[in-house]
Amino acid sequence: MFKPWSKIQWFLMGMGVFALILMPSFSENDVIRKWMDILMIAILATSWNFIGGLTGYPSFAPAAFFGLGAYITAILMNAGFNFFLTLAIGSAFGGVIALLLGIPILRLRGHYFAIATFGVAEFFREMADNLRITGGGDGINLPQIIGGPDYFTRFFYFSMLGVAVLAFLVQYFVTRHRLGYGLVAIRENEDAAAMTGIDTTKYKIIAFVLSSVFPAMAGGVYAYRAAFLEPIDVFDILFSIKAIVMTMLGGVGTVMGPLVGSFLMEYLADYLWSAFTEFHSMLLGIIIVLSVLFLPRGLMHLFQELRLKGWRSLGAILRNNIQRFRV
Amino acid sequence: MSEVLLEGRAVSKRFGGLTAVSAVDFTVYKGEILGLIGPNGAGKTTLLNCITGFDSLNEGEIFFRGTRIESLKPHVITRMGIARTFQIVQPFPNLTVLDNVTMGALFGSLDARKEVKRAHAVAEEKLEMVGLINKADSLASQLTLAERKRLEFAKSLATDPEIILLDEVNAGLNQAEILNAIALIRKVRDQGVTVLIIEHLMKVIMDLSDRVIVLHHGEKIAEGAPREVTSDEQVIKAYLGEKYVAMMEKLG
Numbered sequence: 001m002f003k004p005w006s007k008i009q010w011f012l013m014g015m016g017v018f019a020l021i022l023m024p025s026f027s028e029n030d031v032i033r034k035w036m037d038i039l040m041i042a043i044l045a046t047s048w049n050f051i052g053g054l055t056g057y058p059s060f061a062p063a064a065f066f067g068l069g070a071y072i073t074a075i076l077m078n079a080g081f082n083f084f085l086t087l088a089i090g091s092a093f094g095g096v097i098a099l100l101l102g103i104p105i106l107r108l109r110g111h112y113f114a115i116a117t118f119g120v121a122e123f124f125r126e127m128a129d130n131l132r133i134t135g136g137g138d139g140i141n142l143p144q145i146i147g148g149p150d151y152f153t154r155f156f157y158f159s160m161l162g163v164a165v166l167a168f169l170v171q172y173f174v175t176r177h178r179l180g181y182g183l184v185a186i187r188e189n190e191d192a193a194a195m196t197g198i199d200t201t202k203y204k205i206i207a208f209v210l211s212s213v214f215p216a217m218a219g220g221v222y223a224y225r226a227a228f229l230e231p232i233d234v235f236d237i238l239f240s241i242k243a244i245v246m247t248m249l250g251g252v253g254t255v256m257g258p259l260v261g262s263f264l265m266e267y268l269a270d271y272l273w274s275a276f277t278e279f280h281s282m283l284l285g286i287i288i289v290l291s292v293l294f295l296p297r298g299l300m301h302l303f304q305e306l307r308l309k310g311w312r313s314l315g316a317i318l319r320n321n322i323q324r325f326r327v
Numbered sequence: 328m329s330e331v332l333l334e335g336r337a338v339s340k341r342f343g344g345l346t347a348v349s350a351v352d353f354t355v356y357k358g359e360i361l362g363l364i365g366p367n368g369a370g371k372t373t374l375l376n377c378i379t380g381f382d383s384l385n386e387g388e389i390f391f392r393g394t395r396i397e398s399l400k401p402h403v404i405t406r407m408g409i410a411r412t413f414q415i416v417q418p419f420p421n422l423t424v425l426d427n428v429t430m431g432a433l434f435g436s437l438d439a440r441k442e443v444k445r446a447h448a449v450a451e452e453k454l455e456m457v458g459l460i461n462k463a464d465s466l467a468s469q470l471t472l473a474e475r476k477r478l479e480f481a482k483s484l485a486t487d488p489e490i491i492l493l494d495e496v497n498a499g500l501n502q503a504e505i506l507n508a509i510a511l512i513r514k515v516r517d518q519g520v521t522v523l524i525i526e527h528l529m530k531v532i533m534d535l536s537d538r539v540i541v542l543h544h545g546e547k548i549a550e551g552a553p554r555e556v557t558s559d560e561q562v563i564k565a566y567l568g569e570k571y572v573a574m575m576e577k578l579g
Contacts (some may be wrong), residue, residue: 007404182430189419197406198434
């Protein structure tokens with residue numbers, strides 16, 4: 001299932017991270033900002049992969065925890081806390097909330113679970129809209145970061161990169177150990193998983209907690225960068241949907257899938273926007289539909305299959321994939 | 328007889344107004360093969376579900392090596408050493424055969440603090456035993472029914488059980504496959520695993536079982552050696568109907 005990475009794979013990954021570390025030294029601020037967005041989406045996608053991809057529970061909760069982390073950073077920084085400390089507190093708080101929420105809603109399966117998580121995001125948004133501590137519908141200001149645009153663009157970029165690397169490493173080690181096997185077993189057949197001795201309730205809750213702590217951290221970075229938060233802005237369900245789409249396109253249940261998906265889709269969307277300004281959304285939509293039809297399990301699964309069967313079988317694989325949709 | 332491994336006292340399970348299992352007492356001794364038979368709907372699978380924690384009892388107690396288990400969760404019961412196979416096979420379809428069995432080895436026993444590598448080794452050993460090692464890298468969904476039944480068997484064995492509950496492992500198999508399965512069950516028992524087997528094929532039951540329990544409408548109507556049980560009038564009535572017995576009596 002998940003083979004430990006070879007030295008070559010680690011070397012390539014290390015080179016990739018190294019390139020991301022060096023990149024700001026010779027790039028314009030707008031490129032760095034672009035990559036900050038990619039990393040943010042990659043964090044959300046990687047996190048979604050814990051519960052949605054590995055465990056098979058389709059969650060719409062990323063937006064909920066993203067917003068929660070954003071608001072915790074806003075409130076605590078206004079109270080004079082250090083920024084990085086707020087990230088730690090935000091993710092820990094997100095984890096605890098996920099634990100408490102997970103106990104009731106992880107009893108639901110399939111669509112019912114999806115609807116419940118959707119409700120969680122809406123509930124948090126309503127809370128932020130009505131509580132005094134969050135500034136209600138008027139929103140909340142954060143302390144301004146001190147320093148010029150060159151400095152703070154890089155500061156936020158590296159913060160995001162740090163969270164992304166952390167999320168990736170956690171996912172890698174989870175998938176190579178018992179926990180990852182247990183989560184996949186639940187996705188494949190929950191009753192059989194229990195019968196092989198897996199504590200399914202505990203494992204599902206762990207997956208949900210893992211899928212919540214990193215979005216909360218990303219939300220914190222986002223909040224400090226934005227310097228002003230509104231409920232509608234950070235509890236946007238689009239964050240959840242992006243996390244799901246990127247993972248699905250990149251490769252559900254693989255560690256590289258969410259990263260590959262986020263990178264490709266963000267750049268593709270950018271390119272389409274600059275090349276076909278008038279109908280870029282339509283083109284993006286068509287590409288998403290086609291890739292869901294031809295690559296239902298994402299790009300990484302296609303690569304794995306090609307490596308097994310050879311490049312010549314590309315046509316056969318794509319035909320085979322689309323035939324699943326014939327009733 | 329030797330030591331008692333699994334014991335049920337007045338086990339009852341109702342679904343609404345329907346009593347699926349009614350005040351059944353049973354005892355499984357260490358090292359035996361116990362057959363559980365009865366017509367369709369007699370409550371055999373429900374009894375297995377009660378033992379393995381999938382269904383909760385309405386009344387009664389179940390003891391495994393002297394410990395009460397009827398309110399424990401399925402995964403806890405598995406780790407204590409009770410494994411089962413499902414009548415309708417339950418593989419992890421998109422995983423390889425090896426990974427399927429690895430799950431049992433990783434999670435199945437109390438000393439399950441094993442790493443993936445060691446679990447793979449245990450899984451390979453079990454696949455060797457059931458004769459599926461040459462399919463280790465195939466996806467479970469690509470196997471034939473007979474192979475899936477063997478996979479189910481290997482997966483249960485990988486949890487390192489003291490007793491294995493087999494729910495119609497031979498249904499849908501052909502003659503040669505059944506002979507293989509019988510040999511395999513014997514081999515498992517000879518390695519010290521106690522076996523409780525639900526089976527419709529009388530040949531298998533007669534061949535394998537040391538003792539047999541017969542359920543009918545949720546009640547235990549007979550218990551004993553295979554020969555005794557199959558000549559019991561009540562059992563014949565349950566299987567073939569009252570009319571048949573009356574007719575046979577008339578004919579002498």
